[in-house]
Amino acid sequence: MTSKRKQRGFLSLDMAFGLIVFSVVVTMTIIWQIRQMxxxxxxxxxxxxxxxxxxxxxxxxxxxxxxxxxxxxxxxxxxxxxxxxxxxxxxxxxxxxxxxxxxxxxxxxxxxxxxxxxxxxxxxxxxxxxxxxxxxxxxxxxxxxxxxxxxxxxxxxxxxxxxxxxxxxxxxxxxxxxxxxxxxxxxxxxNDYLYRNAVPNHPEYNAMNTDLGMGNYNINNVGSLTASGNVATGGDVTARNVTATANVNAVTANITGDTYTGGWFRTRGDTGWYSEKWGGGIYQNSPDWVQVYGNKNFSTGGEIRAGKLSSSGRTQVGEYLQLDGAAVEGNDCSPNGMWARDANGPLFCGEGKWKKPGGWEFQLIQGTCQAPYRGSVTCSLGDTTWKSCSLTGAFGVGDSEAGYIFRNTSGWYLSTSRLTWPGLFYWSCFK
Incomplete structure (x- = not known):
C-alpha cells in the first residue's frame, strides 16, 4: 500500500513540473505573438x-x-x-x-x-x-x-x-x-539629402554643404568636372582633352603628337630643343651665342642671313661666291684682305686701298719717247699709275721690236735693242 501511495505522489510531482513548463512556453509564445502583432x-x-x-x-x-x-x-x-x-x-x-x-x-x-x-x-x-x-x-x-x-x-x-x-x-x-x-x-x-534629380530653379538641392568623402570608392561616368580650387591626386589623370585657363605645372610632359603654342617655347636653364633620336639640338648657355648641340651640321635649302658670318675653318661654296658689297677702286679701305666689287669686277683691299686683283692687264697706251737711240730711251705715257710696261708693238715710221719699259722717280724708260722714232706704241702694263 505504501509503495503505491509513493508512486502516486511521484506522478503528481512530474505532472506539476510539466504543467509549469507548458505554461511558460505558452506564455512566451503569447508574448512573442503580441510583440509580432x-x-x-x-x-x-x-x-x-x-x-x-x-x-x-x-x-x-x-x-x-x-x-x-x-x-x-x-x-x-x-x-x-x-x-x-x-x-x-x-x-x-x-x-x-x-x-x-x-x-x-x-x-x-x-x-x-x-x-x-x-x-x-x-x-x-x-x-x-x-x-x-x-x-x-x-x-x-x-x-x-x-x-x-x-x-x-x-x-x-x-x-x-x-x-x-x-x-x-x-x-x-x-x-x-x-x-x-x-x-x-x-x-x-x-531636406538635408542630396537629390539625384534636378529640381527646377533650385540647383542648391543638388549641392553639397560639406566635404564629400568617397571612402576610396570611385566616381564613374562623369560628364564634365568643374572645380574652383585645386584638383589633387596621388594617381594618374587620364582625359581626352585638358583645357587650362592658367598654368599647367608638371615635372615632365610626354606628348606623342604635335605641340602647339601661341606664345614662346621658353627654357629657364642652359637648355633648349634636343633631338632624343639623333642627339642634336639648339640651346643657349651664354648671353651671346645660340649653339648647335653635339656640333651637328646646320642644313637648309633656303637662305641663311646674318649681320656677319664668321668661320674658324675653311669656307666652301658649291656654286659661285657673289659679292654684293660695292667699293670704288683707289679709295681707302681696312683691313687688308677684304674683297668687294665694282661694276667691272672684283676688288681687294691691299696697302689700305681698293685695288683690282694682281696680274698683267693688256691695254693700249699711247706714249712718246725722247730720242731714237739704242739703249735707254725716256718715254712719256699718259697714265702715270703704271708700275711697269712691256712694249708689244709700234705703229708709225720705221719698224720696232719688243722691249720693256719701267718707271723710276724721273719718268718712264724703254729698254730695247732697236727702235725707229717717232711712233705710237702698244704697251702691256702692270699696276
Whole structure:
C-alpha cells in the first residue's frame, strides 16, 4: 500500500513540473505573438504616415504660394487628410487615423520669406509606448521622428538626426506620438539629402554643404568636372582633352603628337630643343651665342642671313661666291684682305686701298719717247699709275721690236735693242 501511495505522489510531482513548463512556453509564445502583432501595427502605422507625408509633399509643391500666403512663423497652416482626398492627392476612403486612433495632419509654417517648414504629426488617440514610437520612427527612415516622455516639447529625429520645437507649430500632442519632417523652399520639397534629380530653379538641392568623402570608392561616368580650387591626386589623370585657363605645372610632359603654342617655347636653364633620336639640338648657355648641340651640321635649302658670318675653318661654296658689297677702286679701305666689287669686277683691299686683283692687264697706251737711240730711251705715257710696261708693238715710221719699259722717280724708260722714232706704241702694263 505504501509503495503505491509513493508512486502516486511521484506522478503528481512530474505532472506539476510539466504543467509549469507548458505554461511558460505558452506564455512566451503569447508574448512573442503580441510583440509580432505590435511590430506589425508599428509597420502599418509607419506606412500610413509615410503615404500621407508623400501626399503632403506633392500638395505643397502644387499649392506652395497659397499655403505660403496663409502661413506665419507662429501660426501654421493645417493640411488634413480630407483636404488631400478632396484634391485627389489621396484616394477616397483613406483613413485620417492610424491603428492607434491617432489623427495624422500636416502643419506648415513660414520661418522666413518664401520658405516653408513642414511637419506631419499625429495627435489624440492612444499613447503609443516609448518602444513603439521609436519603432515607427525607425520604419519612417530619415524624416521619421517621435515625441518622447523624456522631452515632450520637441520632435526628435531617428537616433538624434534632427529635432524641431513643437512650440513653433503651436501644438502639443504629448508623448507617445510620431512625426515626419518635411522642409520646403520655393515650393519644392527640400531636406538635408542630396537629390539625384534636378529640381527646377533650385540647383542648391543638388549641392553639397560639406566635404564629400568617397571612402576610396570611385566616381564613374562623369560628364564634365568643374572645380574652383585645386584638383589633387596621388594617381594618374587620364582625359581626352585638358583645357587650362592658367598654368599647367608638371615635372615632365610626354606628348606623342604635335605641340602647339601661341606664345614662346621658353627654357629657364642652359637648355633648349634636343633631338632624343639623333642627339642634336639648339640651346643657349651664354648671353651671346645660340649653339648647335653635339656640333651637328646646320642644313637648309633656303637662305641663311646674318649681320656677319664668321668661320674658324675653311669656307666652301658649291656654286659661285657673289659679292654684293660695292667699293670704288683707289679709295681707302681696312683691313687688308677684304674683297668687294665694282661694276667691272672684283676688288681687294691691299696697302689700305681698293685695288683690282694682281696680274698683267693688256691695254693700249699711247706714249712718246725722247730720242731714237739704242739703249735707254725716256718715254712719256699718259697714265702715270703704271708700275711697269712691256712694249708689244709700234705703229708709225720705221719698224720696232719688243722691249720693256719701267718707271723710276724721273719718268718712264724703254729698254730695247732697236727702235725707229717717232711712233705710237702698244704697251702691256702692270699696276
Amino acid at each position: 505590435d511590430a506589425q501595427d508599428y509597420r502599418i502605422a509607419a506606412d500610413q504616415q509615410r503615404t500621407i507625408s508623400e501626399a503632403q509633399a506633392k500638395y505643397l509643391k502644387d499649392n506652395f504660394n497659397a499655403v505660403l500666403n496663409n502661413a506665419t512663423a507662429t501660426v501654421p497652416v493645417q493640411i488634413t487628410v480630407p483636404m488631400l482626398i478632396n484634391t485627389h492627392y489621396l484616394p477616397a476612403g483613406f483613413s485620417s487615423t492610424n491603428s492607434f486612433g491617432q489623427t495624422i495632419l500636416g502643419l506648415a509654417r513660414k520661418p522666413n520669406p518664401n520658405q516653408l517648414e513642414v511637419i506631419v504629426v499625429t495627435t489624440g488617440g492612444q499613447t503609443i509606448p516609448e518602444m513603439g514610437i521609436r519603432a515607427i520612427a525607425e520604419n519612417l527612415g530619415g524624416p521619421g521622428g517621435f515625441i518622447s516622455t523624456t522631452n515632450p516639447n520637441i520632435v526628435q529625429g531617428v537616433r538624434g538626426g534632427w529635432q524641431v520645437a513643437l512650440s513653433n507649430y503651436a501644438i502639443a500632442p504629448g508623448p507617445g506620438h510620431t512625426a515626419s519632417a518635411l522642409f520646403l523652399m520655393d515650393g519644392a520639397l527640400a
